[in-house]
Amino acid sequence: MEYTHLAAELLAQETFPGFGVRSGHHDAWQVRDRANWLVAATQGEIVVGRIDEDPSRVFAWQRRWPSPQPWRRHGFASPLPDGGLAVSGSGIVTVYEADGRLRWAYEHKPWFDEGIASGACVADPSGLRLLVTTVGPTKEDGSYPGDLCVALDLATGRRVAGTVLPSASAGYSFQQSLTDPAQLFLNAAMGDTFYSLQVTLEDDALRTQPVGLEEEPFAGLSMNGAFLKLDVGGEWLSRYETGQPDVSVDAEDVLPEDLRFVGYHPGFLCADRVVVAISEEQDSDDNRHLILDGHTLQPVAEVDYPGAANCDDPLALGDGTWLTTDGDTVQRWRTV
Numbered sequence: 083m084e085y086t087h088l089a090a091e092l093l094a095q096e097t098f099p100g101f102g103v104r105s106g107h108h109d110a111w112q113v114r115d116r117a118n119w120l121v122a123a124t125q126g127e128i129v130v131g132r133i134d135e136d137p138s139r140v141f142a143w144q145r146r147w148p149s150p151q152p153w154r155r156h157g158f159a160s161p162l163p164d165g166g167l168a169v170s171g172s173g174i175v176t177v178y179e180a181d182g183r184l185r186w187a188y189e190h191k192p193w194f195d196e197g198i199a200s201g202a203c204v205a206d207p208s209g210l211r212l213l214v215t216t217v218g219p220t221k222e223d224g225s226y227p228g229d230l231c232v233a234l235d236l237a238t239g240r241r242v243a244g245t246v247l248p249s250a251s252a253g254y255s256f257q258q259s260l261t262d263p264a265q266l267f268l269n270a271a272m273g274d275t276f277y278s279l280q281v282t283l284e285d286d287a288l289r290t291q292p293v294g295l296e297e298e299p300f301a302g303l304s305m306n307g308a309f310l311k312l313d314v315g316g317e318w319l320s321r322y323e324t325g326q327p328d329v330s331v332d333a334e335d336v337l338p339e340d341l342r343f344v345g346y347h348p349g350f351l352c353a354d355r356v357v358v359a360i361s362e363e364q365d366s367d368d369n370r371h372l373i374l375d376g377h378t379l380q381p382v383a384e385v386d387y388p389g390a391a392n393c394d395d396p397l398a399l400g401d402g403t404w405l406t407t408d409g410d411t412v413q414r415w416r417t418v
Contacts, residue, residue, distance in 0.1 A: 083338045085384040088373065088417040092388065093403060095413040096140040098131055100124030102409035108158060108202065108255035108269075111347060111397050111405075113303060115163045115205070116260060118399050120412065123149060128159050130167065137403045140414050147178055158202045160256070162236070163209040170201035175214050177239065186239035190216040195251045198273070199229075204256035205236060206283045207263040211243075212236045213281065213288075215254040215268075218246060226250055231268065231281065233288050243288040249277045256281075259304040260350075260400045267293075267300040267309065276314060294322055302349025303398045308376075310349065310356065316342030316364060321379055331379040333360075344369060349398035350376055357385075357396045357404050371396050373417070385417065 100122035104110050112119045118133040127146045134142040147159075147167050158170040165180035173192035177185040193199035194217065203214045211233045218230040229252060232244040249270035259265035268290065270277040276299045279290040298311035298320055308323040320330040333342045341360045348358035356374040371385040396415075397405040403416045 085372065085381055087386050088383045090385050090387045090415045091418045093137050093414045093416060094140045095411055097410050098122055098129065098141070098144065098407075098412050099410055100129055101407060101412065105395075105407050106346075108200065108253060109160065111302075112160065113258045113260050114161050115209075115258075115263060118260070118303070118397070119161055121159050121161075122410075123159075128167065128169065130159065130161050132161070133399060133405070135401070137401065137414065137416065140405070140412050145180075147182055158200060158255075160203045160205070162205050162212075164236075168203045168205070168212055168214075170203045170214055172196060175201070175203060175212070175216075175234070175239075177212065177236070185237075188214070188234055188239045188241075193217055193251055198253060199251040200253045202254035202256050202268070204258065204266065206233065207258075207266070208283075210236055211283060211286075213256065213266075213283065215247070215252075215270075217251075229254075229270075231288060231290060233283055233286065243283065243286045245288045245290055247277070247279070247290065248292075249275075252277070257300055257304070259307075259309065261305045262307065265304065265307070265309070267304070269299045271299070274314070278311060294320060294328070299346075302347035303400050305350050305400050306353050308350065308353075312343055312346070312348055316344050319343050319348060319358065319374075319379055321377070329377070329379055336379075336381055341370075345395035347395055347397050348374075349396075349404075350400055351398045351404060352376070352400065352402050355382070355402075357398050359395055367394070369394055383417075385415075387415075 104122045120131045122129045131141045131144040167178045175188045201215045229247045252270040252272045255269045257267045266281045268279045301310040301312040311320045344361045345359035354376040359369040361369045373382045
């Protein structure tokens with residue numbers, strides 16, 4: 083199968099300390115408050131970088147906070163609209179001011195299986211509540227209904243709402259739409275089982291609702307009401323948008339033989355284009371990148387990078403550009 087080829091132009095590259103060892107983590111790339119962010123950790127500090135709206139730069143700024151506890155493989159940090167930082171760790175959620183001072187801490191039971199489970203956190207669209215995933219209560223008969231998603235007052239840490247999730251001891255990640263922060267997604271990974279939920283908080287009533295197929299986690303950047311979900315095995319990619327027909331393409335129908343959709347972040351370059359990695363195996367060092375039609379998900383072109391660029395998993399930014407990473411180096415690209 084042959085594609086039209088488009089050359090990639092390198093717009094900027096910058097160093098993001100500690101990102102090389104964190105790039106595969108749930109919170110390494112985030113959409114928060116209508117912006118793209120990268121999160122890393124190094125030498126006892128959490129490093130947060132806001133991606134610049136100017137495509138000639140990578141970061142608008144980078145900021146550091148002291149890590150509240152030894153930085154675990156399954157930690158999760160989220161920038162807040164007021165300039166602070168929320169961190170979900172082992173049995174505790176902490177919120178810090180922009181200057182690093184502790185605002186409050188909310189303790190909960192540690193995860194039953196910390197080798198798999200991990201909490202997540204995100205500010206709700208109003209900026210008044212912090213949504214976090216925690217361990218739930220065990221019933222008197224010993225049964226466990228599921229983990230919890232709870233809403234905490236962002237100013238005080240007081241619990242104001244909660245709901246039981248269909249998952250237990252899962253690895254969680256929140257994501258927002260770039261253009262509509264009220265469109266809030268939650269992935270829950272339990273081994274080979276995935277739950278993908280849309281989360282709403284209205285009048286302090288917290289609700290979750292399944293969207294699409296369970297074995298399709300939410301993928302990369304969403305915008306303008308549309309979002310993508312990717313089969314865990316990379317066999318298909320799906321597009322969802324309220325009021326529009328669901329669209330799904332099978333790898334065997336649109337990709338060369340033995341190739342599948344890989345990486346974790348196929349996302350919208352703009353309303354009309356999607357960028358996705360393809361390869362024979364997940365976590366391969368030999369990924370190729372395709373541009374897809376943003377409405378039909380049919381391949382439009384393959385991206386050619388200059389030199390020997392190492393481009394594993396593209397991170398679409400919604401403005402026609404995308405990021406790739408090589409260790410602690412972050413590069414920003416567009417097609418010529």
